[in-house]
Amino acid sequence: MKKVLMMYDIKVKHEYFILLLGELLKEKANIFLYKKYRSSFPIFLNVLRLKGCKIIHFHFIHNLAGFHTKFKLKFLLKSIIFLIDIYLVKYILQTKIIWTVNNLLSHELFFPRLEKFIRSHFAKKTDIIITHCNRVKKIVQKELKIPQDKIYMIPHGNYLKGYKNEISKEKARELLSLGENQLVILHFGYIRQYKRIDNLIDNFLRLKNDGNIKLLIVGKAFNKIGEFLIKKSKGDNNIIFSFRHIPTYDVQIYMNASDIIVTSYNRILTSGTVILATSFGKPVIAPRLGCIPELLNENSAFLYNPQEKNGLLKALQKAIDSKGKLKDLGQNNLKSIRKFDWNTIARSTKKIYERFFN
Incomplete structure (x- = not known):
């Protein structure tokens, strides 16, 4: 099989990529990973390095396109270089471009109109776009103004094999100093503004609480948002913060200690947190x-x-009023998420690659 360049930096550990790559390699897909170059046009240089590379598969483009910078001149420069890079690989090297759209806009959004323009222009240069559900397929078509027949749906896989799940609820609560009979609500993952955790805290503080309902807010905090959230909590002892990166092995501790997982996004396409929660039942x-x-x-x-x-x-x-039903609801999630196995997803992805090899 001819070569596919996967735009993923292996140094950044991400369970989504690890699971997808593992199954693609089992299916004999000829995948090569992106190599960083400290020069302009790194995508073009990567394709040149891989002689016979016919496909580039993009996922997250915010770093490549410069969306992560809050300096407008740097943003524009990086974005222009990114688009030139795309033109070079598409029209000079005749490489096919696939983009799995995980986000319509960056989480830290500095220049919305400019970013939307760049993403829309990039989308028009792709050969195929992949979304994780039919609902998002319609959203992407409308927002990026691309034809429907260019968009394919391949679901996001589960995390059943991505994380250890061997610690009991009792042991997990002991490790976190939580009571056996407390109702534990968990917000898990990177602490970022678009997740509206401030709104979650405001609403949690409005609940009637005798001290047996706990809100855990766990994950690495960005841009001093942690300090802001601590002030928001008004010193309430029922809100417990842990602003740190959680090692992969320790994810099970927080998941298994909790009764229910909460998200409070104001915008999202695919939620890895929801998929993680369902994978833990x-x-x-x-x-x-x-x-x-x-x-x-x-x-x-x-x-x-x-x-x-x-x-x-x-x-x-x-959710609080349904405390007695929470375990059954979680088991329903576990049953539903099993069908999204990575081997099926890898085979569907490989079929898209093969469209350009025949």
Whole structure:
């Protein structure tokens, strides 16, 4: 099979890529990983390095396109170089471009109109776009203004094999100094502004709480947002913070100690946190955004409209009132997520590659 350049830096450990790559290699896909170059046009140089490379598969493009910088001149320069790089590989080297769209816009959004323009222009130069659900397929088509027949749906795989799951609920709570009979609500993952954790804290503080309902907010905090959230919590002892990177092995401790996982995004396409929660057999509180309504329903989650003033508060209260049903709801999630195995996803991805090899 001819060569495919996967735009993924192996030094950045990401379970999504590790699981996808592992199954693609089992399927005999000829995958090569992106190598960093300290020069202009790194994508072009990567394709030149891999003689016979016919496909580039992009996932997250924010670093390559310069979206991570808050300096406008640097942003423009990086974005222009990125687009020239795309033109070089597409029209000079005749390389096919595939893009799996995980985000419509960057999490830390500095120049929305410029970024949307760059992403839309890049989308028009791709040969195939992959989304993780049909709902997002329609969103991407509308927002990026691309034809529907160019977009394919391949779901995001589960994390059943991505993380250890051998610590009991009792042991996990002992390690975190949590009580056996407490109701534990967990917000897990990077602490970023778009996740609206401030709104989650505001709503949690409005709940009637005798001290037996705990909110855990766990993950590495960005841009001093941790300090802001601590102030928001007003010293409430029922809100417990752990602003640090959680090693892969320790993910199970927080997941298994919790009764329910909460997300409070104001925008999202694919939520890795929701997929992680379902892979640990946990029910979820989440907004009806992106792929979430296709993954979850009333038998496995407490979904809310993020535009509704008290939507999150009502979902939190409903989850608390349904304490006796939470385990069953989590088991429903576990059953549903099993079908999204990585081997099936890898085979679907390989079929898309083969379209350009025949």
